[in-house]
Amino acid sequence: MKSRDKAVNQMIKAAGEREVETVWDRYQTQQPQCGFGELGVCCRNCTQGPCRINPYGDGPDHGVCGANADTIVARNLVRAIAAGAAAHSGHARHLAHALKKGLAGKAPAYGLKDEAKLRALAARVGLDPELPAEELVNKFMDMALEQFAEGEGPLKWAQSFLTGGCGETFERLGTMPTGIDNTIVEMLHRTHLGVDADPVNLLLAGVSCAIADYAGSHLATDLADIMFGTPGPVFSQANMGVMKEKSVNIALHGHNPVLSDIIVQEAREMEEEARGAGAEGINLMGVCCTGNEILMRHGVPALTHSISQEMPMLTGALDAMVVDYQCVYPSLAGVAECTGTKLITTMDMAKISGAVHLGMHEENAAEKAREIISVAIEQFRARQGRPVNIPSVSSKVVAGFSVEAIVQALSKLDAADPLKPVIDSLAAGSLQGVVLLAGCNNVKVPQDDSFLVIARELAARDVLLLATGCGAGAYARHGYLTPEATLEYAGPGLKAVLTAIGEANGLGGPLPLVLHMGSCVDNSRAVDLAVAVADKLGVDLNKLPVVASAPEFKTEKAVSIGTYAMAIGLPVHLGVVPPVLGSRLVTSVLTEGVKDLFGGYFIVETDPYKAAGAIFAAIQERRSGLGLPT
Ligand code: SF4
Ligand code: MSK
Structure with a gap:
């Protein structure tokens, strides 16, 4: 069994019939996967390697530099934590830049939307919540951006949003970060050849990096709520049955609402253009966490998630998949080519060969959102007359x-x-x-x-x-x-x-x-x-x-x-x-x-x-x- 999802299984069958390779096919071609990698005992941190340790004692027990299995496993693990923290906090930083530019009048699509949330957060981080909104949001943003730099004391966003007991534990164990970026960078430093070789010391540093990740994640949530509104209960639908044969079907995939929220707003203004192309309307749907962001705030239906991200294209009815970053499989380009979907990358730091790149910048967000929707409308026009195979599965x-x-x-x-x-x-x-x-x-x-x-x-x-x-x-x-x-x-x-x-x-x-x-x-x-x-x-x-x-x-x-x-x-x-x-x-x-x-x-x-x-x-x-x- 590959999936419990009936719609996904229907599309896996369709992929087989059309000889389109999927994530499950590629997984098979990777078998058997490397046992050293699975155990974490492979190191490529310098060109004397790759080195691998035989965990069963029947072979080398140290890498060329002398690192043992404990050091190598710990180093690999904490590097993964650093990458994860970099991704979440990069997402937060992107939102911060958008709002900062919006407040300075340089990015008209962005501004303060949820003042009540701002005031509640301000009180938590020690700002005067009674300040006038404009002054408060600017002070708040300065403080938010300071989280990335190395400070002198405990990281504010970790300390303010956890219990006092957590803060004391982190201080006592030396795991309280003082800034997000320096904590991540230090992890790369200490896992370089010949730096930290004490596995417990490495793991504690990994914890510190993860706490910085928590701060970055919290900041990302906070900024998104301030800019786009704090979610409240919404009613919607999920799964591939939410696609509509006669509408312009656009999937929004990735993580950051910085573009997708603007697309949701602009799509409402472009219904007429879609009807002009013979469509009944524009049907936005979400994939992965970008999907979660727009479901939570706007009730946009959820199309599919994670490993089944290639599947909606196989319906033949997906006109465009618009991606920002994180968890976006490069394989989408190949599937899109087979199925007539336009794969549109939007972040200059996350391009995919074979996709159309429409680089979104905070200053041109609304304009770019309209351009992206127009490309999807053209694609809808081009798919007319072709059969579609939309699973009638939705919840x-x-x-x-x-x-x-x-x-x-x-x-x-x-x-x-x-x-x-x-x-x-x-x-x-x-x-x-x-x-x-x-x-x-x-x-x-x-x-x-x-x-x-x-x-x-x-x-x-x-x-x-x-x-x-x-x-x-x-x-x-x-x-x-x-x-x-x-x-x-x-x-x-x-x-x-x-x-x-x-x-x-x-x-x-x-x-x-x-x-x-x-x-x-x-x-x-x-x-x-x-x-x-x-x-x-x-x-x-x-x-x-x-x-x-x-x-x-x-x-x-x-x-x-x-x-x-x-x-x-x-x-x-x-x-x-x-x-x-x-x-x-x-x-x-x-x-x-x-x-x-x-x-x-x-x-x-x-x-x-x-x-x-x-x-x-x-x-x-x-x-x-x-x-x-x-
Ligand atoms: Fe091998 Fe050490 Fe280089 Fe890793 S850092 S590849 S264990 S020599
Ligand atoms: S998108 S991190 S596959 S949850 Fe957040 Fe889904 Fe995991 Fe990506």
Whole structure:
């Protein structure tokens, strides 16, 4: 089985018939994959290598420079964390530049949209929230950009948005970053040949880099909310059935809303042009986290996610796929050529050979958005008369669960103390705990299978489920973001809690089984929620019955997210084995040693049923620690 998604399976069949190569085909041609790489014991950090260690003691136990398996595994791991942190914080920096230029009158598409969010954030980072909006936003932006530079004290965005206990732990262990960029750069320095060869020292530096990643991710969420609005509940659809044969079908893929949000706005103005070309309208759809951003803020339907990103082209009905950056497969160019889709790259730092590049800059965002839509309209004209094969598979979706939206919904139960109903339910045991399901799909796991199994298993045990990234996308495509899924899969306690909140909000039924909190950077929203609960209870995050799970993760960004989730004190389940098993030391530090230092730790379990059991056991352990009924 390649995927649990019926639409994806239909398109895999179509790809086979048309001899279009897919991610699953390429995975087969890679077999057998390198065992040294899988264990993390291959080093290419200098030209004396590549060196590899035989982990079974039957061959070299040191690289040419003398690095052993522990050093090599740790170095490889922390380099991945640095790359992930660079990606998330690069995304934040891009938003910051856009807003800065917008405020200076140089980028008319961008400005302050959500003043209430700005004022709330300002109060958290120590600015006077009562300042006039223009003065406040400029001060806030200066402070935001300072996060990238090396400061003298703790990184403001890490310190201000975590519990005091986390801050103390990070200071004590020397893992509190002082700036985002210098922390990432230092990681490249210390993993260069002949610098840090102490695996534990390297891992602690990796934690510091992951905390910088958390700060960058939080900043990305904050800036996007300020510029484009904080999400609230939206109703939409997901999966390839959202394509419309007679409309101009445009997929927006990647991560950063800096262009996609403008395309959403401009598309509304260009409906007439589309009708002039014989279309019924413009049909925007999202892929991966760009899709999550525009679903959360505008209700734009989700088309597909992660490993199935090539599939919508195979319908023959996708006129354009517009990509920004991160998680965009270069293979899209080849598939687009076979299927008549225009693949449009938009970021000068992320071009793909074979794609059309329409470079977007903050100053010309609206103009470029219109140009991109016009190209798609022309492509629609060109595809007329060609057959299409759109799977009639789609699911209803309720999304948009920012922390603000959740608190707003809870306030209907208790206006004076919105978190109280959740805390009371946790204390009574009608809610056993909270699990954040995050991360990607991975070609090594049948697509969505682990996400779905774990959600069903935990929901039946009264665990509240949050989701982000392509995990949230999986739940969207399988109908788990609906009240109906709550009625079908939730245990009695969870069902009662979600129903009480839903009915208090006039939904006439429960909230969805899984609450979609946004994109990968929006894992910061889930942390915000956990921090609010911890602060209210007066305990630290490493005491809460809250677990993170990445059942099908693949990217370096996911490695970094998992590491910061561990560092703030959460048990973190990984459903794909990370490349660390070549070092017994690194493996034991990550699964056991870190628990004494941070309270969080990693649980590696590839079987989703066993994983659900291990996650639930971690919740129970935390409940016992708090003296709550199990
Ligand atoms: Fe080999 Fe050391 Fe160079 Fe890595 S840094 S490739 S282990 S010599
Ligand atoms: S897009 S990082 S495949 S979640 Fe955020 Fe999906 Fe993973 Fe990319």
